[in-house]
Amino acid sequence: MKLLIIIVCLLASSQLFSSQQVLILATTTSTENSGLLRHIHGDFEKSTDIKIKVIPKGTGASMQLGRDGNADILLVHAPDQEREFILNGYGDKRVEVMHNDFVIIGPSDDPANVKGEKFAAKVLAKIAKEGATFISRGDNSGTHMKEQKLWHLSKMKLISKAKEIITAKGKKEIKFMRPVGGWYRSIGRGMGATIHYATEVQAYTLTDRGTYYAYHHDTKRSKPLVILSEGGSDLFNQYSVIAINPSKHPHVQYSAAKKYVAWITSPRIQKKIALYKKNGKTLFYPDVL
Amino acid sequence: MENFNLAFLNALHLLVSLDSEILQYAWRSVYIALISTTLVIVVTLPMGILIAENNFRFKRAIIIVLNTLMSLPTVLIGLVVYSFIGRMGIFGSFKLLFTIPGIIIGEVILIFPLVLSLVIAALSRDNTQITKTAKALGASQLQTFLILIKESRYAILSSIIAAFGRVIGEVGIATIIGGNAEKYTRTLTTSIVLNINMGYFDYALAIGIVLLTLSLIVNLFMQLLQGSKR
Incomplete structure (x- = not known):
């Protein structure tokens, strides 16, 4: 046990020295696989100096990461379950970002x-x-x-x-x-x-x-x-973002998550989503534009 | 077998073109395997000698526990470590979840029992002759210890190779603790799983071939190391 603690501390110290703010986004595999996030996230990282770490999981697993306080923000696509998630106080509100079918x-x-x-x-x-x-x-x-x-x-x-x-x-x-x-x-x-x-x-x-x-x-x-x-x-097929409620998990990076929500629903990024094509086909349709 | 042809073509392409993405995953995989193997070997060598050289009451029990722990499923280790280093866990404030050091913690737990029991087995031969001779020649405790290790180096080296192979081919811990985050914690194995889930079986197979090639290089290197000392 002592040994474990020493190892944890040693490894942790290397983490603590990196001062770069990292926002953890848990999302579905389909959005990650589409290449859309890779396409747009550079813009966010440049304009805010916050790095985004995308954790691709199923919607169910992503929400569990949110409940455990291990993600700062979710991008998921199961409206009924999302509403329940918010009713239980884990997220502040759901903001619709884009859809397809x-x-x-x-x-x-x-x-x-x-x-x-x-x-x-x-x-x-x-x-x-x-x-x-x-x-x-x-x-x-x-x-x-x-x-x-x-x-x-x-x-x-x-x-x-x-x-x-x-x-x-x-x-x-x-x-x-x-x-x-x-x-x-x-x-x-x-x-x-x-x-x-x-x-x-x-x-x-x-x-x-x-x-x-x-x-x-x-x-x-x-x-x-x-x-x-x-x-x-x-x-x-509706995709929404949900920032994790800081009153449930005080350590989550709520202000960075709010920035992300404002950014992804901004006209500029919504336009980028609309224009994103893979193999010549439009994959997502923005909701706020 | 159209699949295999395509996979080999893809693998060859990835290797020859030094695909930057794959190189990144490969480096991460090797880094994790090297660091965790080193950490474990440094700790298990003295422990192994202590256990092998002394007869005490719980020796058999310790060996049975170690052998049992060898069958710990990686996903289970992943989950346990998750609950410790996740935000709700006691190490939560260290922010180790979804990081490489986090993965290393899991891998260390995975290979610790494996390496320790192999080291104990390696050192458990009748060493009294060696120890006696060393002591008679005036060797200190530490020098005797080093001589013992030197005499068992081949067996120890194969436990290192086994541990390295276990870690570099491991996917459960890397997925749960690492989270498969691109640019941060995606490794060769988690990228294989990702590509299988995306349906790109040929590409997944190609990454598998890259992983084996890498492992071959490491093992060739180890063999050279062994050969030069013989």
């Missing part, structure tokens, strides 16, 4: 015959009725949260797998909703890996458009999955 992709021969159906909840109901294979992220990411909401809207019979954990405020139930049947596979992987899996077994899945384009562009698969449902109002 989810799409449902599947094999081009479309065994469940869903092509043309705009509403995602109806598409999922059809897939379930046909018993066509559907791959779920199953990792408590924003996309997984969206998928569960869509299953809820589809009015299919769902089972909820719940586990009880004990928190400081008493028992809390973590619930995952899923439809019944062997055609539904929950794989617990990132978005790209999930598209890869779905392509291998020629199954349906829900993905954000940006990751789908990036994956589609990058690999020449013999039977690539195609977009079968898009544009439905229930496929909207």
Whole structure:
């Protein structure tokens, strides 16, 4: 134990000497993977002299970092859970920054015959009725949260797998909703890996458009999955920033986080987001511009 | 196997072009492995000698505990260290979470039992002859200690190599403690996982090949070191 403390102190001393202010931003893997943050963050670091450390996790894991006080600000995409997060006092408020949309992709021969159906909840109901294979992220990411909401809207019979954990405020139930049947596979992987899996077994899945384009562009698969449902109002994908509430965690860098919120919602940066393209395709649409 | 061809092409490209991003991850990986291995070996050598040279009541118990700790899953170490150095933890104010020193703490915990039990095994041969001779020739305690280490250097070196390999190929601690932050804590292994999650399997495989190449270089170097002393 003594030894551990000595090592910690030695290693810590090297940290303490760096006076540079570093803002910890926990975000979803999709925003990090899109390259957008890398594209715009240089501007913030230059104009404010605050460095940004981006921690790419799923939305669920990012929020947990926020609850633990290990992140200063979140950029996430699960509005219902975000509201609960703020209701519980962990964040000050959620500020909508940008949006894009989810799409449902599947094999081009479309065994469940869903092509043309705009509403995602109806598409999922059809897939379930046909018993066509559907791959779920199953990792408590924003996309997984969206998928569960869509299953809820589809009015299919769902089972909820719940586990009880004990928190400081008493028992809390973590619930995952899923439809019944062997055609539904929950794989617990990132978005790209999930598209890869779905392509291998020629199954349906829900993905954000940006990751789908990036994956589609990058690999020449013999039977690539195609977009079968898009544009439905229930496929909207909203990204928001939340500064962690300093009254919960006094050490968080609240003023730097506020600067970040003001910066990312400023017309100049919103324009930069709108103009950002990958492989010739627009990935995010600003909300404040 | 189209995958492998592509992966090798990618790996070759990364190596030949000295891709700056990959170089950065590679340097970070090697740095973490070197520092944590050094820290652990410096501590375990004297401890190992103390344990190997003396017979005491709990010796067997210590060895059993060490052997058990060798099967600690890296993600578990990651979580435990997270709860210590995270803001809610007792070392929270040091701001070690999502930093390289933070990762090193986890890796040290990972390889400590491994190296210590290998060192004990290396020094547990019958050394009485050596110790006696050294003492008879008038060697001090410290000199005897150094002679013992010198006599077991090959076994100790292989424990160093094992520890280095364990750390450089480790991903659980690096992800949970390091957070895979680009420009700060992203290493070769966390970047492999990231690319798998993004669906870029070929590229991930290529980074894996880079990692193995790097490990080959380090091991060749160690072999040279060993050979020159033989």
